[in-house]
Amino acid sequence: xxxxxxxxxxxxxxxxxxxxxxxxxxxxxxxxxxxxxxxxxxxxxxxxxxxxxxxxxxxxxxxxxxxxxxxxxxxxxxxxxxxxxxxxxxxxxxxxxxxxxxxxxxxxxxxxxxxxxxxxxxxxx
Amino acid sequence: xxxxxxxxxxxxxxxxxxxxxxxxxxxxxxxxxxxxxxxxxxxxxxxxxxxxxxxxxxxxxxxxxxxxxxxxxxxxxxxxxxxxxxxxxxxxxxxxxxxxxxxxxxxxxxxxxxxxxxxxxxxxxxxxxxxxxxxxxxxxxxxxxxxxxxxxxxxxxxxxxxxxxxxxxxxxxxxxxxxxxxxxxxxxxxxxxxxxxxxxxxxxxxxxxxxxxxxxxxxxxxxxxxxxxxxxxxxxxxxxxxxxxxxxxxxxxxxxxxxxxxxxxxxxxxxxxxxxxxxxxxxxxxxxxxxxxxxxxxxxxxxxxxxxxxxxxxxxxxxxxxxxxxxxxxxxxxxxxxxxxxxxxxxxxxxxxxxxxxxxxxxxxxxxxxxxxxxxxxxxxxxxxxxxxxxxxxxxxxxxxxxxxxxxxxxxxxxxxxxxxxxxxxxxxxxxxxxxxxxxxxxxxxxxxxxxxxxxxxxxxxxxxxxxxxxxxxxxxxxxxxxxxxxxxxxxxxxxxxxxxxxxxxxxxxxxxxxxxxxxxxxxxxxxxxxxxxxxxxxxxxxxxxxxxxxxxxxxxxxxxxxxxxxxxxxxxxxxxxxxxxxxxxxxxxxxxxxxxxxxxxxxxxxxxxxxxxxxxxxxxxxxxxxxxxxxxxxxxxxxxxxx
Numbered sequence: 001x002x003x004x005x006x007x008x009x010x011x012x013x014x015x016x017x018x019x020x021x022x023x024x025x026x027x028x029x030x031x032x033x034x035x036x037x038x039x040x041x042x043x044x045x046x047x048x049x050x051x052x053x054x055x056x057x058x059x060x061x062x063x064x065x066x067x068x069x070x071x072x073x074x075x076x077x078x079x080x081x082x083x084x085x086x087x088x089x090x091x092x093x094x095x096x097x098x099x100x101x102x103x104x105x106x107x108x109x110x111x112x113x114x115x116x117x118x119x120x121x122x123x124x125x
Numbered sequence: 126x127x128x129x130x131x132x133x134x135x136x137x138x139x140x141x142x143x144x145x146x147x148x149x150x151x152x153x154x155x156x157x158x159x160x161x162x163x164x165x166x167x168x169x170x171x172x173x174x175x176x177x178x179x180x181x182x183x184x185x186x187x188x189x190x191x192x193x194x195x196x197x198x199x200x201x202x203x204x205x206x207x208x209x210x211x212x213x214x215x216x217x218x219x220x221x222x223x224x225x226x227x228x229x230x231x232x233x234x235x236x237x238x239x240x241x242x243x244x245x246x247x248x249x250x251x252x253x254x255x256x257x258x259x260x261x262x263x264x265x266x267x268x269x270x271x272x273x274x275x276x277x278x279x280x281x282x283x284x285x286x287x288x289x290x291x292x293x294x295x296x297x298x299x300x301x302x303x304x305x306x307x308x309x310x311x312x313x314x315x316x317x318x319x320x321x322x323x324x325x326x327x328x329x330x331x332x333x334x335x336x337x338x339x340x341x342x343x344x345x346x347x348x349x350x351x352x353x354x355x356x357x358x359x360x361x362x363x364x365x366x367x368x369x370x371x372x373x374x375x376x377x378x379x380x381x382x383x384x385x386x387x388x389x390x391x392x393x394x395x396x397x398x399x400x401x402x403x404x405x406x407x408x409x410x411x412x413x414x415x416x417x418x419x420x421x422x423x424x425x426x427x428x429x430x431x432x433x434x435x436x437x438x439x440x441x442x443x444x445x446x447x448x449x450x451x452x453x454x455x456x457x458x459x460x461x462x463x464x465x466x467x468x469x470x471x472x473x474x475x476x477x478x479x480x481x482x483x484x485x486x487x488x489x490x491x492x493x494x495x496x497x498x499x500x501x502x503x504x505x506x507x508x509x510x511x512x513x514x515x516x517x518x519x520x521x522x523x524x525x526x527x528x529x530x531x532x533x534x535x536x537x538x539x540x541x542x543x544x545x546x547x548x549x550x551x552x553x554x555x556x557x558x559x560x561x562x563x564x565x566x567x568x569x570x571x572x573x574x575x576x577x578x579x580x581x582x583x584x585x586x587x588x589x590x591x592x593x594x595x596x597x598x599x600x601x602x603x604x605x606x607x608x609x610x611x612x613x614x615x616x617x618x619x620x621x622x623x624x625x626x627x628x629x630x631x632x633x634x635x636x637x638x639x640x641x642x643x644x645x646x647x648x649x650x651x652x653x654x655x656x657x658x659x660x661x662x663x664x665x666x667x668x669x670x671x672x673x674x675x676x677x678x679x680x681x682x683x684x685x686x687x688x689x690x691x692x693x694x695x696x697x698x699x700x701x702x703x704x705x706x707x708x709x710x711x712x713x714x715x716x717x718x719x720x721x722x723x724x725x726x727x728x729x730x731x732x733x734x735x736x737x738x739x740x741x742x743x744x745x746x747x748x749x750x751x752x753x754x755x756x757x758x759x760x761x762x763x764x765x766x767x768x769x
Contacts, residue, residue, distance in 0.1 A: 015559045084547055105592055
């Protein structure tokens, strides 16, 4: 299972890679929205099982990324994470089609629970 | 200008003074007139009676003198023998003693026996003197007033005719004389006549009398007896006059040149009343050159004919001067009263308006923002009450302003803390993710010794605490949208109390909820309001020692601040330690806590207040050290304005 993690914070990317790889996931990390889109659209690239993206990022934010991904790969489940989960953020995330939402900081168990539950749904569908 | 209280006050005082002055003036003048002038008029009437009595007295004296003479035996025999020398001597003695102007003896044949004066010894001529003739005819004494014509006077004594002559003078107030230029030649006289008896036989009549024409002695005596010779401005107050018909024949009324007003006539009005109608006349009268208070009465002669008048009068000027003086005094008093009223009005106005102006100034100060305006010393009475009320009002304004400023400060505090929290949370959460991740990943390792594991667990716990603090900050800053629905407050409170019952039981604190009756439904966000209630009850639990009690009750209540608005009040009262006064105004500040480190974030009340305020309600606190604390949450039934 391949998971694409997008966050401008290196420590978050590192943490996610550490947790997910420990569970046997293949992790692709992108420090910006543009790089994430580049990875997704790279010729011959396989689509990840799940997209884990931060909201607040410089240049393009998570909402922009979500719009782009939903346009090109509507079947890709997206999990939105945020260190500042306002009502607006959560609502927007849901409106743009995020599968779920996870608040930073999280324990490894919390992240895994979230990712696994979304991935299981995605597999079923 | 006239709208100012000062001028109103002064005008009122002046009008009152003027009114009182005018009324007392009118009353005073009226009373004065009634009493002084009335008194004078009464006195003049009495004087007239007295004067009339004096004249009669005079007549009686003449008669008495005649009587005494007629009874003398020497006199009787002298008459009997008709001895002219003896009789003339006796008559002249009689005349001298009785002050007679004329006297005579008439025989029974109607002829003169003897007379006074230059014709004394001409005997045998018919007696012309009316009173003598009357006594003779009636064979009895006669006395009274008689009019003697010029002929009769000449007959008596030619000298008398000359003495009695009075030049008629024209005077404006009188009727034109019937014979202008002609002198009055008749004379009025007081006379008496007595029969002379020899035994029971009448042998003659003795008569005598006093001319009234030019008889100053009599009128002056009358005047002096009446007025005790008082004078006013050089003129006698009282005057007396004898009139032959309407002509003054003996008087002490003087003309402006100081001479006696002989030969002048009485006014037509008096003449008509007294001479024509035979009445007494009294009243104010213009006598030649002055106003007098006068009384006149008719004089009748022995035949009952009205032949003249008797007058007494008092100079009115004395009384009018008294009246004028009193009037002047009244006017002066009124004027002085008005000046006093003016001064008093100014003083009073200053006294009243001073504080008013000060209060106006103080109001301006308040409107310019001062809450400690200068209203001067607090006065007694209504004004003091006004001052106190004003200061209370200012204090209330101050409190309200302070309250709204507090509110603004509070919400600014919340906003800035919110912004700070958001920034901090965002920055902290990312590294915190790393700490959490790697701590937990390390903890998964099986090769950790006990010490390393314990250390890692401490890191995990501490990090978890940080996470909770940051979450609290975020909750605080988030201003979560309300999701309002109509709610039964009692049910909400009851459910919340249920959630905390175990906790209370463990601590040994009794929690009692008394639901209020017939509370209206309130539209509110149930979960947020429940967290408010939880927060308040948990705070109460923390403050209350075991064995204490927490009472929660609900009741309908009006809004406590300013506008009257219906609502519901939830009270959470504990028997805890109370809140120190110095903490009261920090209670709702974010991060303010008195709990031990790690026990509370200091955000609970601040967040609760935010939630309640977003429901357009408010939270109040009452606390007494050592006794307990009461929190009141008031919520409006209907919220005004747009969405929170």
